[in-house]
Amino acid sequence: MSFIPAPLSRFFHRTASPPHFYALADKLVPWLTVLFLLLLIPGLYGGLVAAPADYQQGDSYRIIYIHVPAAWMSLFIYVLMAVMGGIALVWRMKLAEVMLISSAPIGAGFTFVALVTGSLWGKPMWGTWWVWDARLTSELILLFLYLGVTSLYGAIEDKRSAARAVSILALVGVVNIPIIHYSVEWWNTLHQGPTVSKMDKPSIHISMLIPLLLMAGAFKLYYAIAVLQSAKLELIKREPSAQWVKSLLENKA
Amino acid sequence: MSLIQAFFAIVRRDLLLAFRRRAEMANPLFFFVLVVTLFPLAVGAQPNLLQAMAPGVIWVSALLAALLSLDGLFRSDFDDGSLEQLLLSPHPLSVLVLGKIFAHWLVTGLPLLLVAPLLALFLGLPGQAMPTLWVTLILATPLLSLIGAIGVALTVGLRRGGMILSLLVLPLYVPVLIFASGAVDRAASGLPVSAQINILLAMLLLALVLTPLPTAAALKMSVN
Numbered sequence: 001m002s003f004i005p006a007p008l009s010r011f012f013h014r015t016a017s018p019p020h021f022y023a024l025a026d027k028l029v030p031w032l033t034v035l036f037l038l039l040l041i042p043g044l045y046g047g048l049v050a051a052p053a054d055y056q057q058g059d060s061y062r063i064i065y066i067h068v069p070a071a072w073m074s075l076f077i078y079v080l081m082a083v084m085g086g087i088a089l090v091w092r093m094k095l096a097e098v099m100l101i102s103s104a105p106i107g108a109g110f111t112f113v114a115l116v117t118g119s120l121w122g123k124p125m126w127g128t129w130w131v132w133d134a135r136l137t138s139e140l141i142l143l144f145l146y147l148g149v150t151s152l153y154g155a156i157e158d159k160r161s162a163a164r165a166v167s168i169l170a171l172v173g174v175v176n177i178p179i180i181h182y183s184v185e186w187w188n189t190l191h192q193g194p195t196v197s198k199m200d201k202p203s204i205h206i207s208m209l210i211p212l213l214l215m216a217g218a219f220k221l222y223y224a225i226a227v228l229q230s231a232k233l234e235l236i237k238r239e240p241s242a243q244w245v246k247s248l249l250e251n252k253a
Numbered sequence: 254m255s256l257i258q259a260f261f262a263i264v265r266r267d268l269l270l271a272f273r274r275r276a277e278m279a280n281p282l283f284f285f286v287l288v289v290t291l292f293p294l295a296v297g298a299q300p301n302l303l304q305a306m307a308p309g310v311i312w313v314s315a316l317l318a319a320l321l322s323l324d325g326l327f328r329s330d331f332d333d334g335s336l337e338q339l340l341l342s343p344h345p346l347s348v349l350v351l352g353k354i355f356a357h358w359l360v361t362g363l364p365l366l367l368v369a370p371l372l373a374l375f376l377g378l379p380g381q382a383m384p385t386l387w388v389t390l391i392l393a394t395p396l397l398s399l400i401g402a403i404g405v406a407l408t409v410g411l412r413r414g415g416m417i418l419s420l421l422v423l424p425l426y427v428p429v430l431i432f433a434s435g436a437v438d439r440a441a442s443g444l445p446v447s448a449q450i451n452i453l454l455a456m457l458l459l460a461l462v463l464t465p466l467p468t469a470a471a472l473k474m475s476v477n
Contacts, residue, residue: 089470144424151420155411164474165407168467169421172403175463176425179456183428187435 016095018235019244025228032225039218046211060124065211067117069219070110074142075177077107077223081149082174085167095231097163098238100170101153102230106223108146115139134185141180145173159238259344260352267356270329281322281361282368288314289372300377307376308386308437314372315365315390316426319397320419322361326353326402327409327472336409337476346472347465354395354402354465362394378441385440385450389433392453399460400425406471428456 014020047065084100087093118136119129130136149166156162236245254262271278292310293303303310330336330353339349369390370383378386404422408414436449 141424141427144420148417148421148424151417152407155408155414155417158477161410161474161477165471168403168471168474169407172425172467176428179428180424183431183452187431 016093018094018239018242019248021095022232022235022244022248025232029225029228032221032228036218036221036225039214039221043211043214043218047208047215051208051211052205060121063117063121065215067114067121068212069216070117071114071139072216073219073223074107074111074114074139076220077103077110078142078145078170078177079174081107082170085170088163088167089171094238097160097167098231098234099227101149101163101166102227102234103223104146104149104153104166106226106230108143108150110219110223111139111143111146115143134181134187137187138181138184141184142177145177149173254344256344256348259342260348263339263349263352264356264359267353268359271356271360277325278360278364281318282364284321285314285318285365286368286372288317289375293376304377304379304441307373307378308382308434308441310376311369311372311378311386312389312430312434312437315369315394316397316423316430318365319362319394319401320422320426322357323398323401323405323418323422324415325361326357326398326405331409331475336472340473340476346469350402350406350468350472351461351465354398354468358395358398362390362398365394366390378437381443382437382440385446386437388450389436389453392450392457393429393433396429396453396457396460397426399457399464400429402468403464403471406468406475408475409472410475429453432456 015024043065048062051062053059053061081100081103084096084103087096088100115136118139122131123129149169152169153162153166156165236248239245289310292306296302296306327336330339340346342349366387369386373383373386401418401422404418404425407421408418411417432449432453436446436453439446439449
């Protein structure tokens with residue numbers, strides 16, 4: 001590990017200790033909340049009020065300011081969980097396990113939001129709540145992958161082995177996501193193609209794009225806040241009799 | 254004992270154990286036939302409807318039969334402690350696990366090949382699709398065993414792992430189902446199927462190399 005500069009690796013080792021992480025998360029959350037609001041308010045205003053209506057879809061398209069960031073987050077969090085799982089398996093880092101398992105319900109929530117908003121949008125646009133379209137189906141399967149992670153973690157009594165099991169599952173899942181995605185894509189396609197990621201010439205107007213990116217940033221920060229809070233709780237639940245938890249509770253009381 | 258010998262010793266042992274309990278061997282087969290029988294009863298017996306649904310029905314039933322038989326893969330070894338002996342052996346666990354999966358497939362996956370044509374006949378699948386049905390079964394049932402082994406290894410320590418096992422494994426089965434039933438469907442309409450077959454073969458080779466590793470890791474976790 002000599003290729004990592006000493007201050008950096010010291011920072012990592014210190015952050016990996018539960019009491020230190022707890023204190024750090026406590027300090028970070030208010031700042032993240034401020035940043036979150038700073039992105040959310042102009043994003044929502046820009047998306048729902050300032051941006052022009054779409055020439056075909058009218059105002060219904062505005063649901064993308066929730067739908068698209070939520071769909072992005074659903075994939076992003078799963079990949080992040082797999083990274084955490086890799087770290088947890090290789091270095092046996094407790095904090096990575098805690099972050100992995102705290103991320104799963106949040107990721108499932110984003111996936112659910114993406115599915116619900118997509119189906120709300122689909123009713124006026126496609127004339128039906130649900131179609132067995134490639135992207136919808138792979139998003140639904142992603143939801144099942146998330147639910148598998150949380151229920152496997154809940155089923156195994158010993159939380160250390162549960163975390164290892166979940167790490168393996170997250171890694172297996174992340175290898176499978178592209179395979180599932182492309183096989184489903186080949187199977188059936190109705191969803192509109194990507195509009196933002198065509199980097200050279202996005203087919204979305206700049207006045208619509210900026211609020212979307214603001215909302216994407218806001219969703220990332222929301223995830224950071226939520227995962228830190230739930231990781232704090234998970235840490236306390238894991239070692240309720242540890243010295244630092246006792247002194248923490250005494251100070252609060 | 255060399256690695257190859259150890260591999261075949263595992264296969265031999267598991268086959269021997271399976272043949273001692275012959276009644277259990279037939280269960281996945283009966284299940285397969287039963288599930289296929291349920292479909293005409295549920296959707297009606299119009300021949301053209303059944304014919305259109307035949308590839309999907311056969312493949313969903315094969316998938317459920319594979320899922321049902323998975324639990325036996327490590328269960329008895331876990332209960333009587335021979336799984337711990339396997340973990341203690343000097344050979345890499347992933348290779349030994351591959352041996353167990355291979356034996357399990359010979360006992361539960363291969364017999365499906367014998368019944369599938371009969372069921373295809375019942376559902377009125379055109380004869381020209383029969384070779385494709387066989388090829389997809391040969392390629393994809395080992396794939397189901399390989400992928401499912403990861404899920405079994407993760408849940409073998411749980412007392413009621415059945416529901417969780419299906420939640421873990423079924424999403425991972427989706428690509429197999431799509432390509433296998435897609436190939437049979439195309440063959441029934443007389444279209445070329447080499448693309449689907451090639452992808453199934455690629456997935457099988459990939460799974461042969463990759464899936465024993467997480468399975469071995471998960472077994473180590475479960476035995477702890």
